[in-house]
Amino acid sequence: MxxxxxxxxxxxxxxxxxxxxxxxxxxxxxxxxxxxxxxxxxxxxxxxxxxxxxxxxxxxxxxxxxxxxxxxxxxxxxxxxxxxxxxxxxxxxxxxxxxxxxxxxxxxxxxxxxxxxxxxxxxxxxxxxxxxxxxxxxxxxxxxxxxxxxxxxxxxxxxxxxxxxxxxxxxxxPIVREEDGLAMSSRNTYLSATERAQAVILNKALREGQAAFEKGEDNVEKLIRQITGKINEAPLACIDYVSIYAYPSLKTIETVSDKALAAVAVRFGKTRLIDNIILEK
Amino acid sequence: MxxxxxxxxxxxxxxxxxxxxxxxxxxxxxxxxxxxxxxxxxxxxxxxxxxxxxxxxxxxxxxxxxxxxxxxxxxxxxxxxxxxxxxxxxxxxxxxxxxxxxxxxxxxxxxxxxxxxxxxxxxxxxxxxxxxxxxxxxxxxxxxxxxxxxxxxxxxxxxxxxxxxxxxxxxxxPIVREEDGLAMSSRNTYLSATERAQAVILNKALREGQAAFEKGEDNVEKLIRQITGKINEAPLACIDYVSIYAYPSLKTIETVSDKALAAVAVRFGKTRLIDNIILEK
Incomplete structure (x- = not known):
């Protein structure tokens, strides 16, 4: 109704x-x-x-x-x-x-x-x-x-x-994802086939960051550098931000000590996509 | 309780x-x-x-x-x-x-x-x-x-x-008033005896304005001038504002055509008093 x-x-x-x-x-x-x-x-x-x-x-x-x-x-x-x-x-x-x-x-x-x-x-x-x-x-x-x-x-x-x-x-x-890991979004319909194929990089990069964190890397700057590097492997990706903040306060941190949010915003052409992952010890 | x-x-x-x-x-x-x-x-x-x-x-x-x-x-x-x-x-x-x-x-x-x-x-x-x-x-x-x-x-x-x-x-x-017309306010306790005696001027001036309005004066500038003149008869009165606006929108008007609010704020020493009256045809 x-x-x-x-x-x-x-x-x-x-x-x-x-x-x-x-x-x-x-x-x-x-x-x-x-x-x-x-x-x-x-x-x-x-x-x-x-x-x-x-x-x-x-x-x-x-x-x-x-x-x-x-x-x-x-x-x-x-x-x-x-x-x-x-x-x-x-x-x-x-x-x-x-x-x-x-x-x-x-x-x-x-x-x-x-x-x-x-x-x-x-x-x-x-x-x-x-x-x-x-x-x-x-x-x-x-x-x-x-x-x-x-x-x-x-x-x-x-x-x-x-x-x-x-x-x-x-x-x-929780975030619901397509089979290849792309976070579902109404804006995904804007993507061309090439952009859609590359858009999976957001989730891939965040998961790599999470893996590094789980192996012991807790330096925010280094984690950001790693995620940024991965996203830039997608030729059409134009980064708006790659950030890690305390969660849910969103306060600035230098080291992930408790619960943190790793979040990215990336443009593909005119389409701006966001994704994130929680880092938690 | x-x-x-x-x-x-x-x-x-x-x-x-x-x-x-x-x-x-x-x-x-x-x-x-x-x-x-x-x-x-x-x-x-x-x-x-x-x-x-x-x-x-x-x-x-x-x-x-x-x-x-x-x-x-x-x-x-x-x-x-x-x-x-x-x-x-x-x-x-x-x-x-x-x-x-x-x-x-x-x-x-x-x-x-x-x-x-x-x-x-x-x-x-x-x-x-x-x-x-x-x-x-x-x-x-x-x-x-x-x-x-x-x-x-x-x-x-x-x-x-x-x-x-x-x-x-x-x-x-509706506003509740003291016997002499002063609008009740927790801040009235701040007033000295002399200030308290003069504070009645807010209501007096507003009522004079209302009387003029009821006799046909609908020009906002003239009504404000009349109310201001009356308040200034009290030597300790220091006017913050004397204003007339459409009510309840508080939009600026030049003539009172519908419902209007005549409102005043006046200082007596450190005490700031307010009062108002509705002008309605």
């Missing part, structure tokens, strides 16, 4: 809540793939009613980014989401989420939003935290599900929920 | 909610006066369970302002609040509301936060919207009560709730 307005969704969820049903929520930008479906299945296993939002949020795209071309297919999304256990697909217009004159923002300040993707996408996470706060207030779920693929987003949202005392449990689920 | 931790408050309110009770919420900075008590009475009349928060929020004070000296008296507050119908007084520490590393903000952008008190207190409303969002998430009330005395704050919070789709009804209650 597709619902497009806040009013209808609230009526539906109000009735669910009155009859004691727990609500699980999976916010997405649509064009669902196996990664999203794994979140929906988990949400259905842990809650009575599952809401999937399907909203390409304009405020998290910069003017030069791919908001217009971002892939969309609501009919297919509804089929896939329902098949995975969703009870409702919430598919609002931009005007429904941001009515005329809307000017309230939720922002997580500090390094956590400045490093990694925050460096090249300065307004991105403010758009993410604002839309997620709005969606949380509309859906009022008991649990919400996010993918580890967007590790920085997950860390920021965990912080937002804690700092603002939102009464919601966030659950971060 | 005083509760000081979020955990205890959530346990108490969870039980209330489970037994079907509606929750009304009155956020205050304590040192309760008849204005606060009128909000608590109304909350009790319209809800089963009433929570009053008593928290002098540090983030809405600038370094040069009166955070340290702001009057406090939790024992008296509990007595007064309970007498007016409060079931719980939530009295958290600053560390409880802002645990170490807390860095998430809620901000309403635009003229609404830049005019009036926003001009001389640039970070004030960001502190207000953040703490109110946190308190709303902790208490999760059906209705929350604010005084018209802080008219700009009320307008901003109404916008925050609408923009972020918070599922809470905001109710703005």
């Amino acid at each position: 597709i619902i497009t307005t806040v009013k209808e969704l609230r009526e539906y969820l109000g009735a669910q809540r009155t009859s004691g049903k727990s609500i699980g929520f999976v916010p997405t930008m649509g064009f669902l793939h196996e990664g999203h479906l794994s979140l929906i299945r988990r949400a259905k296993a842990e809650n009575d009613t599952v809401v999937v939002s399907d909203f390409v949020n304009p405020t998290q795209f910069a003017p030069n980014e791919d908001f217009e071309s971002y892939p969309r297919n609501i009919e297919r999304d509804e089929q896939l989401a329902t098949g995975a256990g969703a009870d409702v697909v919430f598919y609002p217009s931009a005007e429904e989420i941001y009515p005329r004159g809307s000017s309230t923002f939720v922002e997580v300040a500090g390094d956590i939003t400045r490093v990694l993707c925050g460096a090249s996408r300065p307004a991105h996470f403010k758009g993410v935290t604002t839309v997620v706060a709005i969606l949380f207030n509309i859906v009022q779920p008991r649990r919400a599900y996010f993918g580890q693929k967007d590790a920085q987003q997950a860390a920021i949202l965990i912080k937002m929920v804690a700092d603002l005392y939102m009464d919601i449990e966030l659950i971060v689920c | 005083i509760i000081t931790t979020v955990k205890e408050l959530r346990e108490y309110l969870g039980a209330q909610r489970t037994s079907g009770k509606s929750i009304g919420f009155v956020p205050t900075m304590g040192f309760l006066h008849e204005g606060h008590l009128s909000l608590i009475r109304r909350a009790k009349a319209e809800n089963d369970t009433v929570v009053v928060s008593d928290f002098v929020n540090p983030t809405q004070f600038a370094p040069n302002e009166d955070f340290e000296s702001y009057p406090r008296n939790i024992e008296r507050d509990e007595q007064l609040a309970t007498g007016a119908g409060a079931d719980v007084v939530f009295y958290p520490s600053a560390e409880e509301i802002y645990p170490r590393g807390s860095s998430t903000f809620v901000e309403v952008a635009g003229d609404i936060t830049r005019v009036l008190c926003g001009a001389s207190r640039p970070a004030h409303f960001k502190g207000v919207t953040t703490v109110v969002a946190i308190l709303f998430n902790i208490v999760q009330p059906r209705r929350a009560y604010f005084g018209q005395k802080d008219a700009q704050q009320a307008a901003i919070l109404i916008k925050m709730v609408a923009d972020l789709y918070m599922d809470i009804e905001l109710i703005v209650c």
Whole structure:
């Protein structure tokens, strides 16, 4: 079932809540793939009613980014989401989420939003935290599900929920990958055949970094150098960043002593891909 | 009953909610006066369970302002609040509301936060919207009560709730005044006897402005000039602003055509007082 307005969704969820049903929520930008479906299945296993939002949020795209071309297919999304256990697909217009004159923002300040993707996408996470706060207030779920693929987003949202005392449990689920290791992403559809073949280098390089770490290398600079070198073996790869930070604080470290996030962003032509792996002793 | 931790408050309110009770919420900075008590009475009349928060929020004070000296008296507050119908007084520490590393903000952008008190207190409303969002998430009330005395704050919070789709009804209650017309305020205790006698000029000037409006004067500049002239009759009065804006948008107007807010901020020595009146055709 597709619902497009806040009013209808609230009526539906109000009735669910009155009859004691727990609500699980999976916010997405649509064009669902196996990664999203794994979140929906988990949400259905842990809650009575599952809401999937399907909203390409304009405020998290910069003017030069791919908001217009971002892939969309609501009919297919509804089929896939329902098949995975969703009870409702919430598919609002931009005007429904941001009515005329809307000017309230939720922002997580500090390094956590400045490093990694925050460096090249300065307004991105403010758009993410604002839309997620709005969606949380509309859906009022008991649990919400996010993918580890967007590790920085997950860390920021965990912080937002804690700092603002939102009464919601966030659950971060593992990255789902193609057979060759490429992390699933709606943006993978942008890749040409040659780019697609080379894109596997992100995961390969991260796994090599992890292997080196497991053999005893804990120097962040050396690990970054190794991952960078591997990615550069792919002729079309243009690195945005290769970074290692403490996880989930995203604080700067020189040595991996506890839990750390190794994360990469790499462009292939116009397509920007991200991937990451957790290093843990 | 005083509760000081979020955990205890959530346990108490969870039980209330489970037994079907509606929750009304009155956020205050304590040192309760008849204005606060009128909000608590109304909350009790319209809800089963009433929570009053008593928290002098540090983030809405600038370094040069009166955070340290702001009057406090939790024992008296509990007595007064309970007498007016409060079931719980939530009295958290600053560390409880802002645990170490807390860095998430809620901000309403635009003229609404830049005019009036926003001009001389640039970070004030960001502190207000953040703490109110946190308190709303902790208490999760059906209705929350604010005084018209802080008219700009009320307008901003109404916008925050609408923009972020918070599922809470905001109710703005009339200003409660001393017998001579001075608007009740915890800060009135700062006034010397001479200042206190002259402070009545805020309300007098606003009422004269309203009388002129009702006789047909709708030119904003002329109304402001008249109110300003009247306030300046009090020798100790030092005007911060005398302004008229559309209400509740706080947009600039030249003529009062619909609903407008006439608002003043005036210093007496170190004490800054505010007052306002609605002009409506």
